[in-house]
Amino acid sequence: MKRIIFLGLIFLAIFNPATLNAQQRQYFYSDGFSIQCSCKLYQNEVYQQQAKYSNAKNNKENAYVCAVDEQDPYSCAIYNINVIDLSDAYKGKTDQEKQALEKTHLMKLKSSKEYMQKYALNSYKSSSFKGIPALETTMSVGVDISCKAIAFVKNKKFYLLMVTTRSNLGGCFLNFTNSFKFTN
DSSP: OHHHHHHHHHHHHHTOHHHHHHHSEEEEGGGTEEEEOSSOOEEOHHHHHHHHHHOTTOOEEEEEEEEESTTOTTTOEEEEEEEEEOHHHHTTOOHHHHHHHHHHHHHHHHHOHHHHHHTTEEEEEEEEETTEEEEEEEEEEETTEEEEEEEEEETTEEEEEEEEESSOHHHHHHHHHHTOEEOO
8 A cells, every 4th residue: 555655656746747847848939939948937927017118119028937946045046038029120121131130139238238237247248049149148136146148139039048046057048048949
């Protein structure tokens, strides 16, 4: 009897719906991506409301967030993905103008002193993400808390992928970004 209970508990631990959801690929077709994450991403409605008020160009902006080990301040990791639809900015532009527009979005981010100071960015470096020009940064967001992010433009959308944690930032960020795939 003890063996059956023990096997039942192991079965529940292995096939826990929360565990299954966390390990399954999550699809966000309207934003053009899928990702495998350690937690279930949900819409960050607070961020989206703030974006509506501060976004003079009325670009469609979505934000997703989730946390792993949120009860443990030392191992907690927060995952964010922000997506801004830039389709309206591309209307009537030549291919050359579209490429210049993509570079402009990244350069605005890189040169924004206000943004750098607001988020205590340590540095930006030019990078690439799946063959696309990108900017990568690491920042301090509190005592012993760091954040790593990468920003890029693809398919008329601006993407920002970010991980915040106290421990294993590099590993968490690498797993998160490596699992990101475009769906269109």
